[in-house]
Amino acid sequence: MNEFQQFRDTLNQSVLDNNFVKLTLSKPTRKGDGLPNVYVRLVKIKGAEMFQFTYHYTTNDKVKNYTITEALSELEILLMDNFRAATLFTLANDLLIFISKKKKVSYRINAASFKNKLPETHDKPKERLAEAGSYLHHLGITDKEGKVIHKMADKYRQINKYLEIIEGLLKSTKLPKHINIVDMGSGKGYLTFALYDYLVNQKKYNATVTGIELRKELVSYCNDVAKKSDFKKLNFVAQPIQEYDNNKIDILIALHACDTATDDAIFKGLSANSELIICAPCCHKQIRQQVKGKEQESPLLKYGIFKERQFEMVTDTIRALILEKHNYNTKVFEFISNEHTRKNVMLVGSKSTKKSDTAKIDTKIASLKDAYAIEKHYLESLL
Helix, strand or coil: CHHHHHHHHHHHHHHHCCCEEEEEEEEECCHHHCCCEEEEEEEEECCEEEEEEEEECCCCEEEEEECHHHHHHHHHHHHHHCEEEEEEEECCEEEEEEECCCCCEEEEEEECCCCCCCCCCCCCCCCCCCCCCHHHHHCCCECCCCCECHHHHHHHHHHHHHHHHHHHHHHCCCCCCEEEEEEECCCCCHHHHHHHHHHHHHCCCEEEEEEEECCHHHHHHHHHHHHHCCCCCEEEEECCHHHCCCCCCCEEEEEEEECCHHHHHHHHHHHCCCCEEEEEEECCCHHHHHCCCCCCCCHHHCCHHHHHHHHHHHHHHHHHHHHHHCCEEEEEEECCCCCCCCCCEEEEEEECCCCCCHHHHHHHHHHHHHHCCCCCCHHHHHC
16 A cells, blocks of 8 residues: 555565664554554564564463564554554654554654664563463453453453462471461452462462451352362461451462551561461551641642652651561562552561661661651550
């Protein structure tokens, strides 16, 4: 098609000049197709240069490799049928391609976004750790055919990110032959079910998983799904975190437990000498309420939004220091956002044989409390 001549010429020339970087297709014409983007890059396979297409579906990635002739043909089909925009990145400049509703093609040239080319290594598509088990259908994530329901794609991505994190943590954690896992504040159980399926059914761990949740209707719902899914060692209990009484907890999980419920969960993990404590804290109210009305010297605390974020960081830093004081190695990193909250920080403590310098840690906690006029962190009062 003549409309694509400029695109074809630029792409061919970029390959000849050895300055092709990548190509992205965006703005899908039909969102229901579940294909928001296609990414194209050059790779070398058995010495031959190929265009690698990554079809970035909402539920998974599919990868195909084409010669330049095949690639041009596929790109023109995709641009006519599936997408309204594309950007061809080269070291010389960026070529932006736009396709109107009436299929009219227009172009714009921008300054080059890249100074260097991408590595020409062949990547495999990212593995999805959550297999299409019946539990995903019972929880409303997949349809009867096992396809992810469009509106649940974010939740499915969150599950896979969570399992990826767990997989990494387990590699460096010493665990007994039978693992007892307790998920405190398990909610509707999406991540609890995924964890059980991944550990017990896929990885063949000898593990028991217990979900603790205050809302009785959710506990009944989750136990029903566990029965339908034949997850024999998965059980949900309706009670407050503070009342849960079991000193055999190898892995303690508390994701988005609100405010001091995170501290209650950490306390249970510390009391049980858990090998792994995994938290995604939420709703940091305790310290904020405690310092309300107190004059703060830091200019960072002049504005409400910064004040909120600062006290979230202070709350979680003290939690991490308390874990370190009890001989845990701590990590704080970004976790994919929960669909109901922007909180996406994960705090992980893994048991260490190395004895901590408690006096030094106490000094750090005291200086933080002094700096922000904090009387007491709730987790300290539990301990």
